[in-house]
Amino acid sequence: MTRGLRLEFSSDPPLSLQPPDHILPSKSQLPIIRSFIPDLLSRNIIRIISSPQPLFFSRPFTVEKKDGPFRLILDLSLLNNFLLVPHFKMESVLQIASGIVEPLWGCTLDLQDAYFHVPMAWFFHRYLAFVVDGITYVFQYLPFGLSVAPWAFHRVIKPVKAHLHLQSMRVHSYLDDFLFLSRSREGLLALTTHILDMFDRLHIKVNYKKSSLEPSQTVEYLGVILQLDSMTLCIPHSKVLGIITLCDQLMISSFCS
The missing domain is CATH 3.30.70.270 (Reverse transcriptase/Diguanylate cyclase domain)
Known part of the structure; x- marks a missing residue:
């Protein structure tokens, strides 16, 4: 994984040049989602996609953690349908x-931010796209919401x-x-x-x-x-x-x- 995490698909997820309307964040959560963007950009967790290209778009949303702050998550349920998830066991x-x-x-x-310790291989950034205020971003590190995370x-x-x-x-x-x-x-x-x-x-x-x-x-x-x-x-x-x-x-x- 020295060059980043590679995803294994059962079949190729469909890519699109334009984000469908259903992947846009809800208006009620938009202010909270906006607040994450500067920090994630400064840490290179995400980057901006400035020119149109085939991407897999997902809807960003937030959930409140037990200790108070919110966590930004991508609704990757559609992408997860294409993923092959290896079996593994954790210690109970x-x-x-x-x-x-x-x-x-x-x-x-x-x-x-445990998952942000895991970089994604460059080719697979395209599958982790989301849109906020008309600007397209992709995750460069493992996001919350991916079934293989x-x-x-x-x-x-x-x-x-x-x-x-x-x-x-x-x-x-x-x-x-x-x-x-x-x-x-x-x-x-x-x-x-x-x-x-x-x-x-x-x-x-x-x-x-x-x-x-x-x-x-x-x-x-x-x-x-x-x-x-x-x-x-x-x-x-x-x-x-x-x-x-x-x-x-x-x-x-x-x-x-």
Whole structure:
């Protein structure tokens, strides 16, 4: 992938010189979408297409993240119909928990704009076009919305993890969510410092606001609380309350019907 991610198609997606009306962003989301453009251009995540050429156009839209800010996504559902998606497996919390056989210390790390670490091969920029205010743009890096995005990002991170595992470092990940484990607090601090330095050299950006880098024996990872001192799992209190509320609503709905 040194020259960028190449896409595998079951058949060639149709290209067009003019964007169809249905791919234009909604008026309600247009101000938010506009706000993304300068930053994405300055980081070379997207570029402007100044002259008409055959492209595959998709509709941009935004979704609100759990931590507040919005994320720009392309509605690539039509393009995804043409894509061949390789099968791959990611490590689950249960698999991680089964390997914890002694008290440990842990911390979590989240990456910033994870998919934007994956460049697209130049030829495939044409399939990632969108229009805002009459200007055509294409993504030069992996956008949110592409069905192969999880596989592609996993493929990029896999050799990084393999290198760390060769150094006997306990590093787990599920896409951009990382879990570091060590037998001691001091060992975990050293491991974290080493990995942060390595990520910096590889230009892998860390989301420090969403990361919990302070060593602890109670770590929340992928929606589950790992009690590393007692080697047990539990569900966060907020999720328990959510389940109880949902059950109450279902019981009321069933009773009323």
